[in-house]
Structure formats: C-alpha cells, structure tokens
Amino acid sequence: MEAFYEPIHEDDTKETWEELEQAVEDTGKLKTEYRIKGAIGDIIWVEVRGEVEYNNNDEPNRMHSAIADITERKTREQRVNDLRRGGPRLLLVRSAVL
Numbered sequence: 001m002e003a004f005y006e007p008i009h010e011d012d013t014k015e016t017w018e019e020l021e022q023a024v025e026d027t028g029k030l031k032t033e034y035r036i037k038g039a040i041g042d043i044i045w046v047e048v049r050g051e052v053e054y055n056n057n058d059e060p061n062r063m064h065s066a067i068a069d070i071t072e073r074k075t076r077e078q079r080v081n082d083l084r085r086g087g088p089r090l091l092l093v094r095s096a097v098l
Helices: 013-027 071-097
Strands: 029-037 043-054 060-069
Touching: 013 029, 013 043, 013 060, 043 071
Parallel strands: none
Antiparallel strands: 029 043, 043 060
16 A cells, blocks of 8 residues: 555645545545656646455455546646636736726
C-alpha cells in the first residue's frame, strides 16, 4: 500500500486514504480525484475509479481500477472559477473605459 501513496500530493493523502478505506470496508467502489507528483516535479490531477474484489470469506482480495489524467479539466475548472471571482470587476473596468 505504501507504494500506492508515495506519489500522492501530501495535501491529498489523508482524504484519498479515507476514500480507499470506505471503498474497501463499505461500498466496494472507489471514485476519487487527487494530485500526484510527476516525474519532473510537476503536479498531475488524476481520477481513479475502482472496484474491490472480495474472496469467499468476504475479505478484500484486490482492487481493479482505472486511472485517468484530468489535469486539463482541472485547469479549465480553475480558470472558470477565477473568471467568476474576477468577472464582475473586469466588466466594470471595461464599462468605465467605454
């Protein structure tokens, strides 16, 4: 398990661990987003979806999962949020110039 958490951004480790525990102990399904440290020190956002496989004794045996790079989506979301926060002020400045 340690190898799984090594690349996870330190600010996301606790929440990601809690979501994994919930999937294993409760729901059997995992869907989460978190940041990882890339090979050159960059930050990459990923989405992970997984399903826990249990043995005959209903104990967790393994998790089948898929991981997708969602960095571009997260960047777009951040830009939209930035525009929403600054949007009205920008419109007022533009209106004053006209």
